[in-house]
Amino acid sequence: MKxxxxxxxxxxxxxxxxxxxxxxxxxxGATLKQWSFEDDAVRVGKxxxxxxxxxxxxxxxxxxxxxxxxxxxxxIFERDVVDPFVADYAAGLTPNPCVRCNELxxxxxxxxxxxxxxxxxxxxxxxxxxxxxxxxxxxxADKDQSYVLYAIDVSKAHFPLGEIASKDEVRGxxxxxxxxxxxxxxxxxVCFVGDxxxxxxxxxxxxxxxxxxxxxxxxxxxxxxxxxGLAYYTIGQRKGxxxxxxxxxxxAKLDVxxxxxxxxxxxxxxxxxxxATRPRFVRDVAADGERFDAVVRYRGEPAPATYEATxxxxxxxxxxPVRAVAPGQAVxxxxxxxxxxxxxxxxxx
Amino acid sequence: MMVDxxxxxxxxxxxxxxxPDVREAMLPYLAERYGNPSSIYATGREARKGVDEAREKLAxxxxxxxxxxxxxxxxxxxxxxxxxGVAWANAERGKHIxxxxxxxxxxxxxxxxxxxxxxxxxxxxxxxxGLVSPDDVAAKLRDDTTLVCVMLANNEIGTIEPVAEIAxxxxxxxxxxxxxxxxxxxxxxxxxxxxxVDLAAFxxxxxxxxxxxxxxxVRRGVRLVPHTHGGGQERxxxxxxxxxxxxxxxxxxxxxxTGELETEPLRWTTLRDRLRDALLRLPDVQxxxxxxxxxxxxxxxxxxxxxxxxxxxxxDAKGICASTGSACQSGSVEPSYVLKACGVENKWxxxxxRLTVGRSTTDADVDAVLTELPPIIERLRSYKR
Numbered sequence: 008m009k010x011x012x013x014x015x016x017x018x019x020x021x022x023x024x025x026x027x028x029x030x031x032x033x034x035x036g037a038t039l040k041q042w043s044f045e046d047d048a049v050r051v052g053k054x055x056x057x058x059x060x061x062x063x064x065x066x067x068x069x070x071x072x073x074x075x076x077x078x079x080x081x082x083i084f085e086r087d088v089v090d091p092f093v094a095d096y097a098a099g100l101t102p103n104p105c106v107r108c109n110e111l112x113x114x115x116x117x118x119x120x121x122x123x124x125x126x127x128x129x130x131x132x133x134x135x136x137x138x139x140x141x142x143x144x145x146x147x148a149d150k151d152q153s154y155v156l157y158a159i160d161v162s163k164a165h166f167p168l169g170e171i172a173s174k175d176e177v178r179g180x181x182x183x184x185x186x187x188x189x190x191x192x193x194x195x196x197v198c199f200v201g202d203x204x205x206x207x208x209x210x211x212x213x214x215x216x217x218x219x220x221x222x223x224x225x226x227x228x229x230x231x232x233x234x235x236g237l238a239y240y241t242i243g244q245r246k247g248x249x250x251x252x253x254x255x256x257x258x259a260k261l262d263v264x265x266x267x268x269x270x271x272x273x274x275x276x277x278x279x280x281x282x283a284t285r286p287r288f289v290r291d292v293a294a295d296g297e298r299f300d301a302v303v304r305y306r307g308e309p310a311p312a313t314y315e316a317t318x319x320x321x322x323x324x325x326x327x328p329v330r331a332v333a334p335g336q337a338v339x340x341x342x343x344x345x346x347x348x349x350x351x352x353x354x355x356x
Numbered sequence: 357m358m359v360d361x362x363x364x365x366x367x368x369x370x371x372x373x374x375x376p377d378v379r380e381a382m383l384p385y386l387a388e389r390y391g392n393p394s395s396i397y398a399t400g401r402e403a404r405k406g407v408d409e410a411r412e413k414l415a416x417x418x419x420x421x422x423x424x425x426x427x428x429x430x431x432x433x434x435x436x437x438x439x440x441g442v443a444w445a446n447a448e449r450g451k452h453i454x455x456x457x458x459x460x461x462x463x464x465x466x467x468x469x470x471x472x473x474x475x476x477x478x479x480x481x482x483x484x485x486g487l488v489s490p491d492d493v494a495a496k497l498r499d500d501t502t503l504v505c506v507m508l509a510n511n512e513i514g515t516i517e518p519v520a521e522i523a524x525x526x527x528x529x530x531x532x533x534x535x536x537x538x539x540x541x542x543x544x545x546x547x548x549x550x551x552x553v554d555l556a557a558f559x560x561x562x563x564x565x566x567x568x569x570x571x572x573x574v575r576r577g578v579r580l581v582p583h584t585h586g587g588g589q590e591r592x593x594x595x596x597x598x599x600x601x602x603x604x605x606x607x608x609x610x611x612x613x614t615g616e617l618e619t620e621p622l623r624w625t626t627l628r629d630r631l632r633d634a635l636l637r638l639p640d641v642q643x644x645x646x647x648x649x650x651x652x653x654x655x656x657x658x659x660x661x662x663x664x665x666x667x668x669x670x671x672d673a674k675g676i677c678a679s680t681g682s683a684c685q686s687g688s689v690e691p692s693y694v695l696k697a698c699g700v701e702n703k704w705x706x707x708x709x710r711l712t713v714g715r716s717t718t719d720a721d722v723d724a725v726l727t728e729l730p731p732i733i734e735r736l737r738s739y740k741r
Contacts, residue, residue: 074672076669078665119739120666123666123735123736123739124669124670124673125670125673
């Protein structure tokens with residue numbers, strides 16, 4: 008097949024492209040320029056989008072022996088990922104920008120461009136599996152990234168790393184192929200936030216009014232401290248609250264109206280149900296009463312739950328209370344290893 | 357994309373393949389004539405001789421005197437030395453610089469940088485075809501204007517500017533003129549004395565010479581503050597050990613291409629016009645740049661309803677090398693600033709495609725474009741954006 012490999016410059020996407028070549032596909036590499044840091048030359052982060060990343064991807068493509076292009080996706084990325092990310096944080100939500108990026112950018116705009124240019128599919132270095140109609144967890148459970156892929160159109164997706172059992176095996180292949188970035192550390196940060204910065208910094212730069220200090224209150228309404236701005240906090244967060252208490256306190260709620268961070272002891276955090284919007288199903292829409300293992304954050308534990316559709320999404324009722332259900336995050340519905348679908352958490356109770 | 361397919365190179369404005377005679381002329385300086393031109397012993401003297409002869413040859417090719425040639429590390433460096441050097445040298449007299457927005461980035465960005473440190477930039481108008489008007493120059497000259505920059509020919513649209521007329525106006529007002537002649541050399545007659553400019557920039561690789569080599573013509577008597585200080589080479593205008601292989605290659609190329617000016621450009625024009633006439637017959641395709649005042653090898657068209665970059669990628673897959681405009685802007689989907697300055701609307705500018713023919717171009721290359729391009733345009737247009 009004629010495939011376009013989305014290459015970030017990291018080891019995973021480089022090996023994915025190389026494996027596709029090894030499998031006999033006609034592969035061309037592409038790196039998306041997604042973001043302009045104020046000074047690309049100085050800020051050399053590990054994200055998907057720095058000049059360094061483009062250079063690394065180009066070198067990897069050279070080593071693999073494929074053509075490589077750089078596509079300027081800054082406008083698309085800004086509109087479909089960064090702007091909603093900022094708006095969500097400003098609204099007291101905790102968004103997952105990777106979900107939107109995969110849905111709207113990689114397997115959205117890039118897939119459409121690839122099709123237009125005559126490519127039959129997109130290769131990424133994600134750890135997940137697909138047969139073109141369904142989506143499954145990766146063989147390597149530790150690396151599984153199916154959570155951030157539930158919203159994509161899998162018909163054009165190729166994940167060569169999904170069948171590989173261990174990260175070491177990927178690094179081994181990278182060394183075998185003499186890919187220079189074989190030992191480069193994986194990126195764990197949101198790619199456009201930048202090294203040593205936090206999402207709240209990005210929000211503060213763009214919507215200063217949304218990031219104001221305010222009170223930290225306990226579940227009885229007593230003011231027990233001061234916060235830096237809601238965008239710096241996430242539901243379930245324990246560290247960095249600066250509140251002295253006999254037992255650990257966690258962020259239970261971000262109250263936008265009062266610009267307050269509400270904290271609670273662990274016992275007061277469990278949600279017995281959640282509401283989700285923006286429902287996406289990989290193939291078949293779920294049926295009311297259907298049982299799923301729900302995952303409410305990246306690398307989160309599956310929690311058994313019952314599904315019921317609503318007008319603009321669905322409600323999940325958990326068998327047992329689930330901690331740290333943060334509005335804005337994705338909830339992904341698994342049936343064993345299969346990703347059936349998911350949505351954006353709008354509320355929990 | 358596929359290495360084994362024949363390549364149709366139609367991007368001579370980006371660079372040109374090194375001419376075989378140029379390579380031959382350079383080789384001794386990459387081998388036994390390794391000496392530093394400033395050294396007194398034999399191999400140094402040989403290198404010096406090579407540089408001196410190159411300077412004479414290039415001077416002859418552009419109508420200058422050898423001592424008016426400053427060899428540089430390329431056209432961009434030549435442009436930087438000219439713009440900044442003249443601005444600084446005349447700063448006490450005035451800080452006003454005039455140029456059109458279609459100048460190459462080497463000139464444009466140098467001027468914009470000067471604007472950040474206290475100089476003032478005035479922009480000259482260009483018409484739809486990219487032409488600067490001498491009347492506009494005359495009207496915009498001020499008592500504190502010290503430098504006027506107008507390129508001899510534009511790199512994207514190939515428009516040939518009325519540089520001689522502009523230089524006459526400036527000379528009468530005591531204003532220094534600089535022309536970027538990088539794209540013009542070897543395509544049209546370039547005689548710096550006839551043009552009457554004070555400075556002119558040239559590049560070797562655009563005419564079949566090596567990359568990383570250029571030259572600046574500096575008319576005798578022109579004040580210039582150098583920005584590379586060191587051993588005082590190039591009469592102190594550009595210090596640094598000379599590049600004998602590079603300048604010998606440059607001069608050899610200049611000698612060859614200026615010697616072919618009576619024949620090659622006519623051949624290019626025939627090829628270019630075949631491309632132009634066939635492509636302009638396609639629906640919603642228009643010509644960019646000037647219909648007649650343009651370089652003989654340059655075609656620049658806009659295809660409505662497509663993004664130029666997409667066309668390039670699909671042409672690449674067919675072994676056809678083309679460009680959307682300036683090679684310096686690749687990887688960006690911003691429509692060309694040159695077309696923007698000419699008043700070309702975005703919906704047209706984003707579908708710009710530049711095809712520039714040259715010495716190796718044949719009818720087979722033109723045939724390849726005319727076979728492959730129409731279906732590519734049709735395919736891209738069938739996708740809604």
